[in-house]
Amino acid sequence: MTQLTPMLPGPEPMSLRGSPRRRRKERSVHVVLLSAALISILISVGIVYSLVGNAIDFLQKIDLSQLWTTGYFPRRGLFDLKTLFIGSLLITGVALVVAGPIGLGAAIYLSEYASPRMRRICKPILEVLAGIPSVVIGFFALTWIAPNIVQRIFSQSGTFSLAAAGIGVGILIIPIIASVAEDAMRAVPLALREASYGLGARKITTSVRVVLPAAVSGIVAAFILGISRAIGETLVVALAAGGSGGSVFTTDITGPGQTVTAAIASLSFGSDQPAGDDAAFQSLYFLGIILFIFTLLLNLAGDVFVRRTRQHY
Template sequence: MASAGRGVTAPGNSLGRSRPRYGETAVKVLLLAAALVSIATTVGIVGALIEPTIKFFGEVSVFEFFASTDWAPLFSPPAFGVIPVVTNTLIITLIAILVAVPLGLAAAIYLSEYATARVRKALKPILEVLAGIPTVALGFFALTLVSPFVRSWWPFPMEAKNGLVAGLIVGMMIIPIVASLSEDAMSAVPGGLREGAYALGSSRMIVSLRVVFPAALSGIIAAVILAISRAAGETMIVVIAAGSNPTFTVNPGKEMPTMASFIAQAGSGDLPVGSIAYDTIFAVGSLLFALTFAMNFISARFVRRFREVYE
């Protein structure tokens, strides 16, 4: 009686797809679209930058732009030597990195290798909240509290708005980026490597510096690169605390407007669209974009060369 039913397949039951799965296709298209949005944004930015930049270089020679150290594009007569704002950007970024990398890495090593689970659980969210402070608030903090304090200690003449204080506060702003991402990278290093190192008679410091740190290096460098990009492009703190008078100098006691702060200051004025001053904004924007892109590109290659792959 049972044998009648055994082995009988329902009519039309084959291994082919019984009905189309539209949902699957829709999800795939949706996900692809989401991925494309960010790419499209980048392409769009580049596209928007190119046209006014080309127009700018139709009126201002490339040589003047890159070789002159006189920057006064909004004045009459205008001067278009971009070097001062570029060096200012580099100096402020350098100061910020000098602040953020040692402090951020020390914090990361502490959280990953020294802190107990409880301390880590309490500290890390606080650190990440720091990353959420609006930079306009940090800018006023720099100008009203930090600047007077630093000026009272600085042995040389220093303007109220200056590159040093702006750099210090930009550095503070990027500490959480360095610390948090580096900590993630170090925590991801397999515990077995630590055990192996401890079992050979390593102190905690040796384990941190000679085993965990090198193993996490690619992640740490990625964190630093991201931090550098953020520092180089930081605008609000620099607008408020670094002033707007671009002189070609390496003295961080002077006002030090950067490429980003120039864009913000010029862009918030009422420049007529299509004027040479207006196009200058895009020329500087292109340069900032190119510099950041080049830096990311070079450091990505650097990371690939030096990282220790642990799995």
């Protein structure tokens, strides 16, 4: 109490320089974090580099006419691209037919109709669905969807079909579409709903003609995420669509077929010994790079659309 300022405990005057150890530590933290960021970039660049290199090797090894033939049988030198791309598109189409209405319907229900209590119950269940491993869905598609749904509708359908796989993929992307679309709709201000109700609109009119258009950019984003996932989905298709080893060109969803990703998977699976045939093995890189460009374009297009239609309220 008597001797105030001079005896205050505290750092010595020279402490303005700070502790050199701490400053070294600070710098090293910076370096560690920077290298973490650099490593992830390096990995991406490395993947693209190896894809491109091997894809070019592959293109030099084959005759370009081999890319447009009757089907995809890599070990026989038939690398028909349209078989795989049409297969991917068919799967995505079937998946969207299943997941579009269900996902969007669930989103509208959760955002506009459900009581807070109901939402608290439903949302986690939906997220559980998103957490089911795709191999489980694939097995389910093969053993249940194929006999109980696909074969009931299309009696000519066999054990394996693009339709069964597509439905499986659809189930997989329902939670993505529902959850992202619901977030977008919930972000629409209450004031717009009040404006609509105040004009004598019913709930369904308000949901469909006010909330949905106001949330369109987020809903498109939800669908693009779903489509990206559907195109990239491998295991469900590999299990339920058949076509291991190859597939002739088909547009028939009741029959077996092959997609870009499932083709990569089936050739890479142990039994096929991919290293045995160089061209077949390297075709996978070529498919990989095409898939990469395709999803990149899709995401870019989605991004442009989302930005152009984003509403400012």
